[in-house]
Amino acid sequence: MTITLSRRDFMKASAAIGGGLALEFWFPVAAKAAGGVSSTEVNAWVVIHPDDRVVIRIARSEMGQGSYTALAQLVAEELDCDWAKVSAEFASPNEHIRRKRIWGSMSTGGSMGIRGSQDYVRKAGASAREMLVAAAAAQWQVPANECSVDKGVITHVLSGRKLRYGQVAGAAAKLTPPSDVKLRDSKDWKIAGKSMHRLDIPDKVLGKPVFGVDVALPGMLHASIAQCPVFGGKVKSLDARIAEKMRGVKKVLREENFIAVIADSWWRADQALNKIVVEWDVGAHGNASNETIAAMFREGLADPKLPQARKLGDTDAALASAAKVVEAEYQSPYLNHATMEPQTCTAWFKPDGFLEVWTSTQNGEASLAVAAETAGLPQEKVEVHKMMLGGGFGRRGGSQDFVRQGVTIAKSMPGVPVKLMWSRQEDMQHGFYRPASMVRMKGGLDAQGKLVALHTRIACPSILAVLMPEAPLKDGIDFSAVRSFNDAPYEIPNQQVDYARRNGHVPVGFWRAPGQQNAFYRECFIDELASAAGKDPLDFRLAMLRAGDKNRLVLEAVAKAAAWGSPMPPGLHRGLASIDGFGSYTAMVVELSVSAKGVAKVHRVIVAIDSGYVVNPDTCRAQAESNVVYGLSAVFQQENNVRNGRIVESNFHNFRLMPLPDMPKVETVLVPTGGFWGGHGEPAILGIAPAVCNAIFAATGKRIRSLPLKHHDLRKA
C-alpha cells in the first residue's frame, strides 16, 4: 500500500458519500495527475508537469516562518524554472522512510530549515536542471554546453531550437544524475534573495482548511483530553456515568495518565469531559511550587562542585585583584509556547492494517516514529500527513506527546478516524515549558574599567534530559542551559561558567531560541558592568570585540541605524543588546518611554542581523517582527507559575499575549556578509529582553533582574 493509493481512497470515499460541504477535505499537496496526464519526478525534490508546472517537495514544516516558500526559492533558483509556475508540497514521511531518508532532515527547529538544508536542496535543483538540459541536448543530438535555460525553456543557442521543461521531464528522469554540480553565486540569484510572495498565504486568507485541527474525514469522531494536572501523576479513579449518557458521546477512555472523551463533535466531547469526576494520583510532586523550585535553584547555585561549561584563565584570582567587583542575581519564569492552534492529532487505523495520521508537527519523521511505536506497527505501515502548523515555536518537534495520545485514542476505535484537539486550558497546563532558571554573575573591572573576569553560575533545567534522555551530555552540561555564556564572544581574559543541572518535575522544552533567557542575563549584566565602569554601553561592548568579529559588525550597524549616542526626544530612552545564536549575529536597540505612573511603552525596535545570506528579505523581516512580539509578550506579561504541583495559568486572561495597540515600530537591518548560513526564526528574540530592560534602566535608574515586568514598580527611582 503506497500513500498515493491511500490518498486516492480518500478521494473515492469523498465522492461516494456525496461531496459538497459534508465531506470536503483537503490535502496540502498538489493535485496528482490533473487531466489524466501524469507528472514526472525528475528527482525527489522536483516534480514537473507536462504543462511546465513545477512542484517542489518540502521536507521541513511550515509554522509561519516561511521556509515552505524560501526552500522552494532555493530549489527553483538552481533549477532555472519559471517561479510563476512553482508550487510546493510536503514530502511524505512514509515515503521518506521507505526511500532511505531521501529528503534529509524533516526536523524543523533551531532555525535550521534553510541553513541545514540549503546545500542539498540547491544541489537537487541544479542536478535536475542538468538532467533536463541533457535530455533536450540528447533529443537535438547536440552537446549540452551549447544549450541555455531561461525560466524553464531550454534553447539550443546555435540553432534557436527550444524545448520546455514539461516536454523533456520524462526523458530527463531516466538519466543518471550528475555526480557533481556547481551552485550559483548568490550575486547571480534571480529567484532566491528576492521577496517572493509566500506560497502558503493565499489559502490562509481564504480560510481553506490547511491546519491540523481542520482535518475532516468520513465518519470521523472528535476527542477532548484531560491529563493529570500535576505533571507525572496518574488516573486513580473516575466516575463517568453522566458523561457517558451525554449527547453524541461514543466513548470515555481511561489511560494511565489521561482520560479522553470521544464524541461526534469536539464541543460535545469537551462538555462531557468536564462532567467526569476524576480522582488523580498526583504522585510525588503535589506540593511543588514556585518556592520549592526557587529553593532547588538556590541549592544548585550553592553547590561547591559544579561542572564547568567554560574555564578561561583564573577568575577567582582575577576577581580578588580587580579594582571593582559587581555581583547580581537574575531569574526567569517558566513559559508556555501558546501556539495559537492547540496541540492536535488525527489518527485512523484502517481496515487494511495501515495507520494514517494527520498532525501539526515540526518533525514529520519523529511523528511517524512515535505513531508507529504507539500503534505497534512497522514504520512502513504508517503515514503522517504534515499539515500547516498554527504556530510551532518549538512545542511540536522534540515533544510528540500529542501524537502518542492521538494514536492511543484512535487505537481504541479501530476503523474510525478520530481527531484529538486539546482545549486551551489543557494546552496551557501541559506544555514543555521554557525553563525557569536562576543565575549569579560576578564581574571584575580593572582600574581602567576593563572587564577582566566574569564568573557565572547557572541553575537551570536541562531540556535534553527531558526530551532526549539518551543523548550523551558531557559532564551533564546541556548547551541550551549555558549558551551565551559558554560561547560569549567578548574578550574577557578570565571566564568561568558553572552549571547546576536542576530539573524539577515541570517538563521543559525548546521554546523559541532555547536558552534565550541567558541573553537577558548576560546582556543586562554587561550593561551593569558598563555603568559601573562609567562607560557607554556600546563602547564598552565594542572594546571587548575583535576587529572583524561579526558581532561587532552588527553592533555598528544597529548603532548607525538607531543613531546611538544622539540626543533622544524628551521622555524616550534607549537600551542596547548584542547577541549571536542560531547561526546568525544580532544587535538590537529598543526605544521606550516610562510614564509617571510607571507604565513602560516600547516605541521602536531596531534590529540588525547578519545571517550570511538572505533567501527572502521580506520573510526575514517578518520573522524579526515576530520575534519582537513573542519576546515582548514574555518580557512584559508572561509567566507560568507553579502551585500544588500544577501550572496556575489556564488561558489568555492570565497568560497574556501582546495585543495590537502595543506593537512598536520594528526596523530590521539585514546585513548579510556571506560565507556562512545563519537562521532567522529565532535570533531576533535574543536581544529583546535585555534591550528593553537596559532601556528601562536608562529611563528609571532601576535594574530589572527578573521577569515579567508586570511585577516591577517602574516609577522613577
Add this chain to the structure above:
Amino acid sequence: MLKLNVNGRSHTVDVEPEMPLLWVLRDHLNLRGTKYGCGMSLCGACTVHIDGVAVESCSLPVSEAVGKKILTIEGLAKRDLHPIQAAWIEHEVPQCGYCQTGMIMSAAALLDKKPRPTDDDIDAAMTNLCRCGTYARVKKAIHAAAEMRALPGAARKGTAS
C-alpha cells in the same frame, strides 16, 4: 432543529441550542476557516459577522444566531477577493495564519463601519491576538484595503478561486 443562514445559504442543524456557533460551523457545517483559540472571547480567532457585526462565535450560543445573517471567512470573498484579503496577500500579513481568518473578519467589519479608519480606530477595533506577531502588517494592510476600496473600480488583485 435550528435554521441558520450562513454565507447566504440556509442550513438546518440538529444541535443543542447552547452549542457555541463556532462548533456548529466547524463540526456540523464543515466550515473550518473559523478557528478555536481560547473558547472564552479572549483571542478573536473565532470571529464571524452576525448581521454585519464582528462577533466571537466561541461564546455565542447557536440559538442566538437563528434568524440572523451569519458571514464566515468562506463567504467573505464574492467574485473577487474582499479588499482586506487582497491587501493581506499584497502585504504578506499572515505567518502561521491561524489567527488570520478572525483577524480578517474583524478588519472587514471595521471597514464597513469606518471606511477610512485611523490608527486609533484600528487599535480600538482589532482586539484579535496573534502569537506570530503580525500586528504591524495588519495595520498597514487595513489602511491599504481602505484605500483600495475608496478608489472606484480599483483593480483588485487575486481571485476568490
